[in-house]
Amino acid sequence: MYRPSLKSGWSLILLFALSLILFLIAHFSYVTIKADYYEQKVEAAQIMSAFIDSLKAEQQRLGIPFDPINDPFQTGLIGIARSTITTDRGLLSDKQAAINPNLAAVFVEEFSRQGLKAGDPVAVAITGSNPGANLALYAALKTMKLEPAIIVALSSASYGANREEYTWLDMEAILKKKGLIDFSSQYASLGGKDDLGIGLSDPGIKALFDAMSRTGTAQLIGATLADNVKARESAYNQLLPEGQRYRLFVNIGRGLANVGSIPNANQIREGLNPKLAEEQFDPEGVMMVMAREGVPVFSMQHPRRWIRRYKLEDASEHMPEPGVGPAFSQKKHNVTVASICLALLVAAIVAVIVLDRHDRNFMANIVDPDEEL
Numbered sequence: 001m002y003r004p005s006l007k008s009g010w011s012l013i014l015l016f017a018l019s020l021i022l023f024l025i026a027h028f029s030y031v032t033i034k035a036d037y038y039e040q041k042v043e044a045a046q047i048m049s050a051f052i053d054s055l056k057a058e059q060q061r062l063g064i065p066f067d068p069i070n071d072p073f074q075t076g077l078i079g080i081a082r083s084t085i086t087t088d089r090g091l092l093s094d095k096q097a098a099i100n101p102n103l104a105a106v107f108v109e110e111f112s113r114q115g116l117k118a119g120d121p122v123a124v125a126i127t128g129s130n131p132g133a134n135l136a137l138y139a140a141l142k143t144m145k146l147e148p149a150i151i152v153a154l155s156s157a158s159y160g161a162n163r164e165e166y167t168w169l170d171m172e173a174i175l176k177k178k179g180l181i182d183f184s185s186q187y188a189s190l191g192g193k194d195d196l197g198i199g200l201s202d203p204g205i206k207a208l209f210d211a212m213s214r215t216g217t218a219q220l221i222g223a224t225l226a227d228n229v230k231a232r233e234s235a236y237n238q239l240l241p242e243g244q245r246y247r248l249f250v251n252i253g254r255g256l257a258n259v260g261s262i263p264n265a266n267q268i269r270e271g272l273n274p275k276l277a278e279e280q281f282d283p284e285g286v287m288m289v290m291a292r293e294g295v296p297v298f299s300m301q302h303p304r305r306w307i308r309r310y311k312l313e314d315a316s317e318h319m320p321e322p323g324v325g326p327a328f329s330q331k332k333h334n335v336t337v338a339s340i341c342l343a344l345l346v347a348a349i350v351a352v353i354v355l356d357r358h359d360r361n362f363m364a365n366i367v368d369p370d371e372e373l
Helices: 009-027 038-062 092-097 103-113 131-143 168-177 202-215 225-239 262-267 286-291 304-309 335-365
Strands: 032-035 121-127 146-154 185-187 248-252 296-299 329-333
Touching: 038 103, 038 131, 038 168, 038 304, 092 304, 103 131, 103 304, 121 225, 121 286, 121 304, 131 168, 131 248, 131 304, 146 202, 168 335, 185 202, 185 225, 248 286, 248 329, 286 296
Parallel strands: 121 146, 121 248, 146 185, 248 296
Antiparallel strands: 032 329
């Protein structure tokens, strides 16, 4: 009977073959590790994808043209360079980066870390400048079943929701009509300089008022920026259910009634701002007022930074698949399988050594009959 021995060439070949097989098994064995809040993040991404598909279909039905160059996926979330309701230049790259259904997962994770739960009231301040980011926020609000009080500064920077007949309020109205959301902006201001649309033409101002009128959105129009800040503060208080307090103030973009001024916006950090109330701003926007009242503040101005921070897939070449990527789950080598393979290899080596020793002992115990005599 063949007995393995380290002195045998066949034994060494068999050990080499075994170690190679076990290495390959360990190397190609993976396990999927789900990220925190996995189910909610996937659901939010799928909801945002549904938002995009619905708006695209409706824009096609309405005969509103897509931008074939800047909006290659024909989402309709990229507006035009200039219109009568365009307030200033916007970063096209930020608008394009936000057309990513997985951006909704960013809000889910950030809000979950803040401890938000279903039914919590949330104050929301948005503009028409980045409809993709707005949709991602709405998908997270719906997934987490939060209760938003929303005020929009309706005008838009370039490449945002800046078509006169297809503003952010019109997009909201489509989603609501299709039953995809059960909330929308309760108030709208003009946005732009001093939140009063200063610099827009009369047709532009009229287009914004027409959008508020056809969607039934209440106007929030003061005489000065300070008036509009006060008006927003009152509106948020009026929208807050009795006996409750806002668990979070969420700001998307750079609406002046929210941030106070462009220098303020440059100073405000992205994400949660736990020390915002301790900083000095002049003039103050609603964001600072909320912070001083003890409401946590979350701000997103540049979606592209969040895409990089969360390692989301770049949407420049193709539309990312909802729920796929490191923000949701990661494949890692299966440590259990690798440990079993290592144990099997060590056991095989030890077995050969033991048998080898047994053979040496057996040979040592053989007595030469001639020597006995």
